[in-house]
Amino acid sequence: MTDPILDLGPQTRILARLAESVTDEQLPGPTPCPDLAVRNLLGHLLGLSAAFRDAARKDLGPHTDTPPNTVVPDIGPGWREELPKVLDELADAWRDPAAWTGMTRAGGVDLPGAVAGAVAADELVIHGWDLARATGSPYAPDPAALTSAHGFLLAAADDPNRGKGPFGPVVPVPAEAPLLDRAVGLSGRDPGWRR
Numbered sequence: 001m002t003d004p005i006l007d008l009g010p011q012t013r014i015l016a017r018l019a020e021s022v023t024d025e026q027l028p029g030p031t032p033c034p035d036l037a038v039r040n041l042l043g044h045l046l047g048l049s050a051a052f053r054d055a056a057r058k059d060l061g062p063h064t065d066t067p068p069n070t071v072v073p074d075i076g077p078g079w080r081e082e083l084p085k086v087l088d089e090l091a092d093a094w095r096d097p098a099a100w101t102g103m104t105r106a107g108g109v110d111l112p113g114a115v116a117g118a119v120a121a122d123e124l125v126i127h128g129w130d131l132a133r134a135t136g137s138p139y140a141p142d143p144a145a146l147t148s149a150h151g152f153l154l155a156a157a158d159d160p161n162r163g164k165g166p167f168g169p170v171v172p173v174p175a176e177a178p179l180l181d182r183a184v185g186l187s188g189r190d191p192g193w194r195r
Contacts, residue, residue, distance in 0.1 A: 005100055006117060009091035010142035011124045015045070016084040018131050018139070027075075031134035032193045033127075035072070038134050042083065043073030045127055049086040052120040055106040056093035056113075064105040094120065122149040126187045129180065133193055141180060150179055153186035 019042060027039040036044065050063045076082075093099055100113045111119070125141045126149060132139030141149075157170055168188025173181050181191035 005097060006094070006121060006144055006148050007091070008094045008117075008121060008124060008145060009088075011121065011128070011145035012049075012087035012091040014140075014142060015124055015128045015131070016087050018128060018135070018137055019045070019083050020080070021137055022131070022135055026135050029134055030195055032130045032189050038131070039075050040073050041127065041130055041134065042079060043075045044068070045131075046075065046079060046083055046086060047073050048120075048123050048127075049083070049090045051106050052116065052123070053086065053090040053093045055104040055116045055120075056090070056096065056099035058098075058102070058104050058113075060105050065108050067108040090120065118148055118152040121145045122152045122187075125149040125180075125183065126189070129184055130189075134195055136195065139180075146179055146183060150183040150186070153183055157186055 022038060022042065027037065027042075029038045031038055031041045033041055033044075047063070047066075048068065051066070054061065054063045094117055098113075100117055102113050103110055104113050104116050105111070106116050106119060125145050128141055129139055131137070171185040171188060171190050173185035173191060175182075177185075177191070184191045
């Protein structure tokens with residue numbers, strides 16, 4: 001691939017619309033993420049959006065140094081205004097070609113910029129699916145972000161450390177299943193999950 005730059009804006013806008021439709025009554029509801037209610041998933045989205053925004057900017061610090069599983073995330077009273085703002089900032093930061101070069105950090109892990117961009121796409125696509133399933137909303141991720149996320153997850157499918165980090169064991173999905181279902185299975189989730 002000669003041009004690794006992926007515009008994350010279409011996917012961040014999809015995610016912002018999903019979050020905007022979440023009702024206060026849905027906040028305590030379950031999600032496909034074990035031990036995370038909808039409010040915690042939204043808190044995770046806020047944190048990862050800030051982390052990957054700063055990773056793109058090579059602005060390393062508290063957002064990029066904190067491993068994602070160290071605390072159960074939550075939202076504050078201003079989350080409805082804050083989340084779309086941070087998602088916009090994330091997309092804008094990854095539009096800079098410099099974001100995709102050199103080294104950066106996210107979740108306390110040093111990694112190449114291009115890999116961090118692929119991880120950001122994966123997080124946005126898969127957690128978009130999580131939020132849509134948890135709230136009963138329709139979901140069609142950005143095709144380019146979905147393709148990137150699937151490629152990233154496929155490359156990590158045989159990692160011997162599966163189940164010890166952010167991804168659970170691969171959930172088998174038929175080869176002819178839609179690409180989103182295959183990506184969800186590779187992430188360790190059951191594409192048939194319902195609330």
